[in-house]
Amino acid sequence: MLESFVTGFLVSGGIIVAIGAQNAYVLGQAVRRQHHWWSAGLCMSSDVLLLSAGMFGVGALLLTAPEAMNVLRWLGVIFLAWLAGQALYRAVQGRVGLDAAASDGRTRRQVLLATLAVTILNPQVYLDTLLLIPSVGAQQESAGLFLAGAASASVTWFSLLAWGGAALSPWLSRPLAWRAIDGVIGVMMAAIAVQLAVQPPVA
Template sequence: MQAFWTGLGLGFSLIMAIGAQNAFLLRQGIRGEHLFMVCLICALSDALLLTFGVYGAATLTGRFPTLDIVMRLAGALFLLLYGIKGLASALRGGQALAPAGQTKASRGRTVGVCLALTWLNPHVYLDTVVLAGAVSSQQAPKGAFLAGAVLASFIFFFGLGYGAVRLRPLLAHPRVWQILDGLMAFLMWGMAVALLWPLIASSLIT
């Protein structure tokens, strides 16, 4: 039972920081666009990554040492492009400000963005695969630890998404949406720089 509570606590601590994925989920909740699907994708993706971290991460990272570099480059590129899109939306002050129920993004596009923000973000792998995998090696049984961590993901993502629905009245003004999109853009760029910095630093040292 102790392993379950350890997994639950660790799961919450890993995903509570507002990153690219959580910011996107919060925005979808406020706009009321494909919310259940986005929450489910985030939670299931976390569950898959946690399962891999608990039962097999060490083998893959040992066999493919360049995987971290590839993940960082792909993730940074996507975050840079998504940040440009967010800033453009903030400067236009139009399309992204549509009320819930109007001018919704297509289901396919929403799924694509959600999957990209989840699976192209190296921080997700570092948290769910590397860190959770390392902690799980000290827990018994591992299945109980994994169950706690996965439960934390489902509670957090669905709580964040549907909790954001209550913020709609506070965020009805178009100016607020412009500020939100602008902040998200700079958040994406900051995360992209953070992902690339270890590669840049190592190249400068050598």
């Protein structure tokens, strides 16, 4: 029984930890200390809901709606390109260092909407959480414990991103450091957008 939990944790963790748009966005918010726990919490909740749906067979519906997946794919490309452009613009123009009292004006609602968009506009998220991970779970002795392990991996990872990014922020107070952070995030977002555009996810 414990083996099912550990398998779920390792399989889900191995997929979630891979650097993606969602992780980059949450980490950026954490370094800014800007509604980062809300952002991370939304990612955790989304993963748990999608994984649960996948374990109950909802993922099979994806295979019957290739047009919808293609629309999501191109919306994701556009949104990721927009985020990349913003980050790269900040990297070129520069901005003030980290200031707990300063903000770029984003409200909690705006951060949550952006987090949701980064999550739902990536078709790979659905293939991973609704098809790939549940397909492994279906072979386990306890599907419930496998799901608990998979969900725990998501909660653990996004908690680490939120906590770790915020913990590092005092050492990232210089404008040059912010340029580097924005530059890295911008390049990552752009690379993911290009990959999504030229190489559609395959179930």
